[in-house]
Amino acid sequence: MTEPTFPPLMSGLAVTGSADPFETACNRAIVGCDAGLVVYNTAADRLSAALVLTPDVPLAKAVAMLPLCAIGLQNALGALAPPEVAVHLEWEGGIRLNGGRCGSFRMAASDNTPEVEPRWLVVGFFLPLLILGEGGDRPDETALFEEGCADVDPVRLLESWARHTLNWIARWEEGGNKPLHAEWRGLAHGIGEVIEVQGHSGVFLGIDEDFGMLLRDETSTRSLPLTLLLET
Amino acid sequence: MTEPTFPPLMSGLAVTGSADPFETACNRAIVGCDAGLVVYNTAADRLSAALVLTPDVPLAKAVAMLPLCAIGLQNALGALAPPEVAVHLEWEGGIRLNGGRCGSFRMAASDNTPEVEPRWLVVGFFLPLLILGEGGDRPDETALFEEGCADVDPVRLLESWARHTLNWIARWEEGGNKPLHAEWRGLAHGIGEVIEVQGHSGVFLGIDEDFGMLLRDETSTRSLPLTLLLET
Numbered sequence: 001m002t003e004p005t006f007p008p009l010m011s012g013l014a015v016t017g018s019a020d021p022f023e024t025a026c027n028r029a030i031v032g033c034d035a036g037l038v039v040y041n042t043a044a045d046r047l048s049a050a051l052v053l054t055p056d057v058p059l060a061k062a063v064a065m066l067p068l069c070a071i072g073l074q075n076a077l078g079a080l081a082p083p084e085v086a087v088h089l090e091w092e093g094g095i096r097l098n099g100g101r102c103g104s105f106r107m108a109a110s111d112n113t114p115e116v117e118p119r120w121l122v123v124g125f126f127l128p129l130l131i132l133g134e135g136g137d138r139p140d141e142t143a144l145f146e147e148g149c150a151d152v153d154p155v156r157l158l159e160s161w162a163r164h165t166l167n168w169i170a171r172w173e174e175g176g177n178k179p180l181h182a183e184w185r186g187l188a189h190g191i192g193e194v195i196e197v198q199g200h201s202g203v204f205l206g207i208d209e210d211f212g213m214l215l216r217d218e219t220s221t222r223s224l225p226l227t228l229l230l231e232t
Numbered sequence: 233m234t235e236p237t238f239p240p241l242m243s244g245l246a247v248t249g250s251a252d253p254f255e256t257a258c259n260r261a262i263v264g265c266d267a268g269l270v271v272y273n274t275a276a277d278r279l280s281a282a283l284v285l286t287p288d289v290p291l292a293k294a295v296a297m298l299p300l301c302a303i304g305l306q307n308a309l310g311a312l313a314p315p316e317v318a319v320h321l322e323w324e325g326g327i328r329l330n331g332g333r334c335g336s337f338r339m340a341a342s343d344n345t346p347e348v349e350p351r352w353l354v355v356g357f358f359l360p361l362l363i364l365g366e367g368g369d370r371p372d373e374t375a376l377f378e379e380g381c382a383d384v385d386p387v388r389l390l391e392s393w394a395r396h397t398l399n400w401i402a403r404w405e406e407g408g409n410k411p412l413h414a415e416w417r418g419l420a421h422g423i424g425e426v427i428e429v430q431g432h433s434g435v436f437l438g439i440d441e442d443f444g445m446l447l448r449d450e451t452s453t454r455s456l457p458l459t460l461l462l463e464t
Contacts, residue, residue: 005288007405008297008353009241009268009398012288034266036241056237056244065240121240163405166241170402173239173395 004159007166010036010051016043022124025050026108029120039124040158045132046103047144047154050124051165060114060210062121063226064177066093066107067184067211069123072165073105074187076157079164081149088189091204091213092197093229095127096189097149100142103127108231129154177209184211198228236391239398242268242283248275254356257282258340261352271356272390277364278335279376279386282356283397292346292442294353295458296409298325298339299416299443301355304397305337306419308389311396313381320421323436323445324429325461327359328421329381332374335359340463361386409441416443430460 006012015024021039028037029052040049051069055062073095074087081087088096093105103126110119128143144152171179185191185206195204195215202217212223238244247256253271260269261284272281283301287294299321306319309329313319320328325337335358342351360375376384403411417423417438427436427447434449444455 006286007401008285008287008294009401011266011286034243034269036268037266053240054238054243055240062240163402166398166405167402169239169241170395170399173398 002155004040004042004155004162006038006159006162009166010038010162013037013039015039015041021048022050022106022108022122025052025122025124028052029110029122035120038158038162042154042158045130045143046126046128047158048124048126049158049161050122051162053121053123054119055121056117058115059109059112059118059121059230060225060227062109062118063107063230064172064180064211065121065123066105066226066229068168068172068180069125069161069165070095070105071180071183071187072168073125073127073161075164075168076160077149077152079160080152080157081144081147085147085149087187089184089187090189091207091211091226093125094189095125097142097144097147100147101138101140102142102144102147106231107229112227112230112232114225114227127157177211181207181209181211198224200224234387236272236274236387236394238270238391238394241398242270242394245269245271247271247273253280254282254338254340254354257284257354257356260284261342261354267352270390270394274386274390277362277375278358278360279390280356280358281390281393282354283394285353285355286351287353288349290347291341291344291350291353291462292457292459294341294350295339295462296404296412296443297353297355298337298458298461300400300404300412301357301393301397302327302337303412303415303419304400305357305359305393307396307400308392309381309384311392312384312389313379317379317381319419321416321419322421323439323443323458325357326421327357329374329376329379332379333370333372334374334376334379338463339461344459344462344464346457346459359389409443413439413441413443430456432456 025039035054037052095103105125107123109121202215205214211226257271267286269284327335337357339355341353363375434447437446443458
C-alpha cells in the first residue's frame with residue numbers, strides 16, 4: 001500500500017489491525033494534539049478515518065463539521081466512483097450507497113455543552129469495502145466494492161476525502177453554513193419520509209440553519225439539534 | 233483586544249512583547265507540533281504571524297507555500313483595506329504597500345534539501361503598522377496605518393489572512409500551482425525591471441512553474457529556485 005498524502009494543514013497517522021481511528025483521534029485530542037490530525041486505518045475490508053478539529057465557535061455551530069466531512073466523502077466518491085453510483089447521507093451520519101447502508105459518520109467533542117466552544121471536535125467515519133460472511137442477514141447493508149466500485153483505491157479515496165473536506169472548511173469559513181446547507185440538502189436521505197430518529201418519529205421535513213432535523217409528528221414540528229449525535 | 237478566531241484546521245498561539253512568532257513557530261515545529269498552528273503577535277506597532285505546515289511533497293514544491301501565504305495576506309488586505317490601497321509582492325517575500333516597502337514574508341523548513349519532503353515548513357510575516365521614530369532615514373519604507381489603512385483592525389486582518397491562506401491551500405490541493413501562479417503574477421513587484429536578488433542582477437522576466445525567478449543578464453537567463461529563500 002502506498003502511504004496517503006494529505007494537504008499541508010493535515011498530518012496523517014496510520015493505525016492497523018482492530019484499532020479504531022476515531023478512538024485514537026479522540027485520545028490524541030484529549031492529550032492535546034493540534035487540529036488537522038487524520039488518523040486512518042486502511043484494512044482490507046473497511047476504510048476508517050477520523051479528523052481532529054479545533055473550531056473557534058460554540059459547539060452548536062461547530063457540529064456542522066459532521067455533515068461537512070460527510071459531504072467531503074460524497075464528493076470524493078463522486079470523483080473516484082463510477083458516475084452511476086449514488087451516494088446519499090443520513091442526518092444521523094449514515095452513508096447510503098445506491099440506497100443501501102454503507103458505513104457512517106460519528107463525532108465527539110471535548111465538552112458537550114452546545115453554548116461552549118469545544119477544545120476539540122473529532123469527526124470520523126467507517127466505510128465497509130467488502131461484506132464478510134453471510135450478507136443475507138442484513139439485506140439492506142452493502143459495501144463499496146459490492147456497488148460497482150471495486151476499482152476505487154481506498155488510499156486515493158482517503159486522500160480525496162481529506163482534500164474535499166479541506167475545501168469545504170475553506171468554503172464554510174468564507175460563506176458560513178449556507179453553501180454547505182444547499183449541498184447537504186441535495187444529498188440528504190429520507191427528506192419527506194416518515195423516519196425514526198433518536199427515539200422520535202415523524203416526517204423528516206428538512207434541516208434548520210444549524211443542521212438540526214425538522215421532524216413533524218401529529219401534533220407539532222420539532223427541531224432535533226445535531227448536538228444530539230455527539231458521543232460521550 | 234479581542235482574541236482572533238481561526239478556521240477549524242488551525243489553532244492560535246499568542247506571543248507578546250519582543251517574541252517573534254516565526255521563531256516560536258519553528259521551535260514548536262522542531263519539538264513536534266502538528267500542522268495548522270498559527271503563532272501571532274499583535275503589538276501596537278506591528279502585526280506578525282507564522283503558520284506551521286506539513287507538506288507531503290518535496291521541499292522544491294512545498295516552498296510554493298511562501299507565495300501562497302503572501303497572496304493570502306494580499307487578499308485579506310484587499311478585503312479590509314480601502315480599495316485604492318495597492319498591495320504587491322516581491323519574489324523574495326517583501327510586501328509593498330502603494331509601492332513602499334512594508335514588511336515581508338520568510339520561511340524555514342526542517343531540512344533544506346529540495347528533493348526531500350520536509351517534516352515541517354514554517355511561513356511567517358511581519359507587517360509594520362506604524363513608523364516609529366524618524367521616518368526620514370528610510371524614505372522607501374512605509375507602514376499599514378500610514379497608507380490610509382488606519383481603520384484596519386490587525387486582529388481582523390490576521391483572521392482574514394488565515395482564512396484566505398486556508399482557501400488557497402484548498403485551491404492548491406485541487407488545481408496545483410497553476411491558479412496560484414496566475415494570481416501571483418498579477419501581484420508581483422518588479423516584473424520586467426532590472427533587479428538585484430540573492431547576489432544576482434538582471435531583468436526579472438517572470439517565474440517558472442515552481443515559482444523560481446527567471447532572471448536574464450547579458451549572457452543568459454537563469455532560474456533562481458525559491459528554496460534559496462529558506463532560512464537556516
